[in-house]
Amino acid sequence: MDKLRRVLSGQEENEELGLTAQVLDASTLSYSTRVKWFAIFFAGGILCSILGTALLFLPGGIKLFAVFYTLGNISAISSTCFLMGPLKQLKRMFEPTRLIATIVMLLCLALTLCAVFWWHKKGLAIIFCILQFLAMTWYSISYIPFARDAVIKCFTTCVS
Template sequence: YDRGTRRQRGSRAHGAGDGGSDEVLDASTLSYSTRVKWFVICFASGILCSILGTALLFLPNGTKLFAVFYTLGNLAALSSTCFLMGPLKQLKRMFEPTRLIATCVMLLCLILTLCAVFWWGKKGLAIIFCILQFLAMTWYSISYIPFARDAVMKVFTSCLS
């Protein structure tokens, strides 16, 4: 038996269309402690990349480094949850109706940040896209906490009125 699962190893042939590849992409093929360790490693490296990128912002040509490290940090933090629930489940949950807009904005801003800094050469625009990355990632993240979005909306509404 595979460690951490109830499937017998080699119980079915892995071929196209038989669902065998789903086993590889299923989080349960890793032990719980391994999944948690890799989650922590990915999440911590994401935070470290984001902090490093922010520190590099103040160097000459630091905007490029900031944009790259900040984007890599967000990607690492986002992918860390794949270890907890598995990549397929993560993708399905990312594109659920409650997260669809936040996910699309976040992914678009990740791409636009790199475009702004490397192809368009617009440092200010890259920083704006990084800020939008942060906001979209925050909105996406709180969507996993029950009623958190409602609470945030109430706070902002009460502050504006």
């Protein structure tokens, strides 16, 4: 569209864009599109997690619970890629302040599925899902300034 505007206004450049610039130009999304896809992925993640929790109470539903809960968390995490881009998201996930929460979260995602499908340990799968939730919460509040400090202070006040 920009090229058409340049041609019509008589400002066409003779140089062709490089391959990287062409790919980036073709793959950029508008702000409203980014927000829409963020909302779709985030809502899909919540829906999968709720559906997984509902399926937990069916006979043999532990496998469906583990899969849907894990997919829900993956969808919720990947939703932010639409807002900031996948590379920036990965860089921010592995910053020193979030490194431990990210590793624990990703490890629990994998271990939940291992516990259900390979080890056949239902209780262990539930524990890993709880750890997924805690790691996701700790990871998420790391984006709010001073939220971790407030949670730690609140927790230590309640315990002592």
